[in-house]
Amino acid sequence: MVHPKNEMISLDGGRLFVAVARQGSFVEAARRTGVPTSTVSRHIAELEEAIGVRLFQRTSRKVSLTSDGARLFERVGPLFDELSTALDAAADREEEPAGTLRVTAPVVTGASHVAPLLFEFSKAHPKVSVELELTNAIVDLVEDRFDLAFRIGPVEGADLVARRIWSFPYGLAASPRFVDDTLRGRTQITADELVQLPALVTSRRGAWRLRRKDGTRDDVRPSARILVNDPRVAVEGATRGLGIVCAPLEMLTARKNALTLLGVRGRTFEPREIFIVYPSRRLVPSRVRAAVDWFFRKSRRGGA
Template identity: 60%
Template sequence: MLRPMSGMISLEDVRLFAAVAHHLSFVEAARRTGVPTSTVSRRVAQLEEALGVRLLQRTSRRVGLTGEGARLIERAGPLLDELGSVLDRAADREDEPAGRLRVTAPVMTGAQRIAPALFSFAAQHPRLSLELTLTNAVVPLVEEGIDLAFRAGPVQDADLVARRLWSLPYALAASPRLVKDALRGRSRLARASLGSVPAVLSHPGAAWRLRRRDGSIEEVRPRAQLCVNDPRVAIAAAAQGLGVVCAPREVIEQQGKALVELTITGRTVEPRELFAVYPSRRLLSTRVRLAIDWVMKHR
């Protein structure tokens, strides 16, 4: 249990301890907070001395939470999040957002739609500092200190608020050579043939979501010829004749004659819904709200 305090508690010490606790690394906590590693270590030790307990177990290979450390982060973590949100709102003027805005977005949609909109948003608001990470991984927002994420739906995390932005039409496509050689010159395929079509997938076992005429959804698992986690590379591979790719229709159209759109008898490819996502336990800061509205307007 926590003992009587032997000194003054610094809120900054608690914040740095929380960063170490989230990442179980002094080095990573230092990188995330912009504070030197030696300072992080000293401030955490200072907090332990003030509380009279050991909060972290340190070895040459790893950092772990003690029971007291786990209890402190369980109680203090939500309060720090709330305080951060309050300070964020205090730093924002209603007409001039300020401070750091950390955003993640999918690689392809992020590069083509989200990034240009956010760049123009940042240009309009010089007091804003923008950090944009393009990744198809589902990043834990609170743990990574992310203010806003753009994600394909459905979003089922109860700890997140998801605001639908738009629907992005998807289609199947292949190179003219693959259509000629593997598909016997046909760009319209029967549903039953899809399982044997060579495909370029985002990961092993990935499925194509198709909508039937009655509105129901089915998943098709094609034969993977190539797996690659970057959709831009997947489209390039499809253009080289390595397989059928499922991609945004607008991107397929941008390839010109390099790709031929395929249709499936009685089916259409399910569109992807894009959402703006942020932690539900944080107040929505002015800069996040305005960024979402800007992306909606300028996408």
Template identity: 60%
Template structure:
């Protein structure tokens, strides 16, 4: 079964569907996981991959009772085939039924603040343009499992560290620091420009327990400041409300400060700027992205 050099089918043909199934197994190094994601029986998947190996005259996967691994031939085939499969899927998706009106339910999850202010308006404008689309939008700051919960798409603040997900940058969200006028007067002694140590020592309202505030130094390096956590709430809007009451400094999107008017005072840090957050669209697999989801994603990105 082993071979060296070029991989080639014995009869000049290679079943594309079998190649796609192999790529999914190779990506996850698991027949069980690949079968679950593809919605086919594990036995069928195993049989189709074995058929591909017979066609190519090469063993692509090493199978044991505990694990699945790629052979040298399998690694080479995956490296060459995966980009081609992605490109082919994209071409077919844009060619076949390209005039069809997108339809179906669009299940999306997004952060509470950015989701309500920017993503929701874009998604519902998309739904208004395509009446056969129905939107189910869940706003949460929790990192839900897209596969287990059945979501088509998620918007998340980076960095994205889940290798199982495809991440596509959407836009940058400017962040800043603020506190109430009373807090500035009584705790900061009227100062709105603080050194790093002072900022780290005064009470803060965090959106995540144990969280840090990323600051960018003038030389471009990143400084992760750990604030003095006084209060914690997982909704940035409520964190801002706590800051308005004088309970501490808050770090949040600049657009969230605007409705507060003079109830909040912007703060700056000597030698540093508050790092913006990158918003990403994430989904389980580029090849499995339905057309309605791809169109919605492009729509949100263009109008964000």
């Protein structure tokens, strides 16, 4: 646990800590921030001294976060992203956002949550043209020239700014007939049964994320009977008795007459966090910043 001391913690120290955490390298963090490597090292050492814990494990090959460092980064990373966005906004004198805003999002979330808010954004900013591509593939934002992406966390990429925007509860379900025939009427199963039952899954390498009562996490890899990259199709297959399905709770409850919700003893399903993501750069175009702010305002008010 991080125990702050009384020493003053500098803003530069925090900014450089975030840079090193993202880059996994003092040298690369120095290059990205334009600060000498020796200065980066000194600020990190001062920060560790000020808060009384070691933040990085350093070897001749790599730099990695300690558990204390990871907890600190999880809290302060988004704060520095917001500060950077605010400073860019103050520096940008463009009166009205304009140009083409290119956005990519997962198929289901994009259709149900992203698109409606983009339509509203387009009406509010008539000088901005919008291009929305719905795909479950992780695209390279810079290479494919996208301004924004919506992704299920955790988000990887040192050159990306990721800010959590939505959290969707997930659940487990099967058809009433499957419950009667395969589970013998039980709606509570064990974690061992979970990995053995036929399942409809949406990712070949994906895992279902569960959390124990003590807070530790289990990543369970189900026995895939059907693989399809659209959860709506997986849910439809489950209604036909083909197996169990893990999907957004709102999607399962919408089919309450055709599905029975299941529980896993001693476990709960982790919600899926959706992040709004954009390339990290010194100046963010006004159309991108306006869109990010728009989604944050709307999501906090329950929009879409």
